[in-house]
Amino acid sequence: MGSGQSGLGRLSASDVGAREFNLPDRLNYKVSRRELKQAYRALGITPHDKLTRDLEHEFWVDSYNSIRNMQEVYDINPDEMHEMRFRPGNKYGTYASMNFDGSFTIQQSIRSDTYDGVQKTYEFDLKSGFHPQGTTVQDIMAHEYAHAIEAQLIRRIVPQEVHNMFGGATYVSDTNRIFAWADHTVANEILNTARANLGLTQAGFASAVKSLTGYGYETMQSSSSADSGHHETFAEALSAYARLGKNSGALATEVARLTKKMLKETRPQRATKSSSTSTKKPRRIVKKGGS
Numbered sequence: 001m002g003s004g005q006s007g008l009g010r011l012s013a014s015d016v017g018a019r020e021f022n023l024p025d026r027l028n029y030k031v032s033r034r035e036l037k038q039a040y041r042a043l044g045i046t047p048h049d050k051l052t053r054d055l056e057h058e059f060w061v062d063s064y065n066s067i068r069n070m071q072e073v074y075d076i077n078p079d080e081m082h083e084m085r086f087r088p089g090n091k092y093g094t095y096a097s098m099n100f101d102g103s104f105t106i107q108q109s110i111r112s113d114t115y116d117g118v119q120k121t122y123e124f125d126l127k128s129g130f131h132p133q134g135t136t137v138q139d140i141m142a143h144e145y146a147h148a149i150e151a152q153l154i155r156r157i158v159p160q161e162v163h164n165m166f167g168g169a170t171y172v173s174d175t176n177r178i179f180a181w182a183d184h185t186v187a188n189e190i191l192n193t194a195r196a197n198l199g200l201t202q203a204g205f206a207s208a209v210k211s212l213t214g215y216g217y218e219t220m221q222s223s224s225s226a227d228s229g230h231h232e233t234f235a236e237a238l239s240a241y242a243r244l245g246k247n248s249g250a251l252a253t254e255v256a257r258l259t260k261k262m263l264k265e266t267r268p269q270r271a272t273k274s275s276s277t278s279t280k281k282p283r284r285i286v287k288k289g290g291s
């Protein structure tokens, strides 16, 4: 898995004390659990105590790095995202999922398996064309973060409804946003635009999706119409592009370009000039004498 580090080595309390506790950029496996939790908070994600205890440390470190990379590639300020957190789920047959309420559900298949076991499953999926070539088990949470990006775009684009009640009181609801999320309107819009921009016929598009991601292709095939069911292709394209850049292929590259454009164009206006430091990135952990 890349770094050449073996095991889940953790620092002793005194090692942690010796560090300047400020900033996670790309973490290594030796980071302590305490630092890891802080690092996730800097990404705008609250870790779940049970999960951080139960899941292998390496999973969390790799997932941190891949989510951090997504924020970097798509120029996302964690402050601009909906509040996010992890929660345990029970579904088998899937690694994790992302919910409109901001929770990443870590499924039983990951929680009950070793990270090596999850990696073997991922590699099997990869060989069968289910995931984009060149992605790794480390991209599982990048894929989920891509769904979080769609959820955020929906929040920015679809207004909340304001209801008037008797007596003049008002309340707002997210119903329209939840429908938009259920219909994957943003992912569908982006994929359909990418198809048009690339000049693909329906058949050419289906073939491009299939060669990028079997998961996306199957999801599209099970959808009721030709221009919907693109949310898994969207997530796979964004995570593949974040890892591989243009080597992810023309479709993923165009999907990434359109998503970046939409994120930029819908970015909330800052109220004051002083807060124009909206490019603020999560801080770095500087290790004394470290690499």
Ligand SMILES: [Zn+2]
Pocket (backbone or CB within 6 Å): 143, 144, 147, 231, 232, 235
């Ligand atoms: Zn997905």
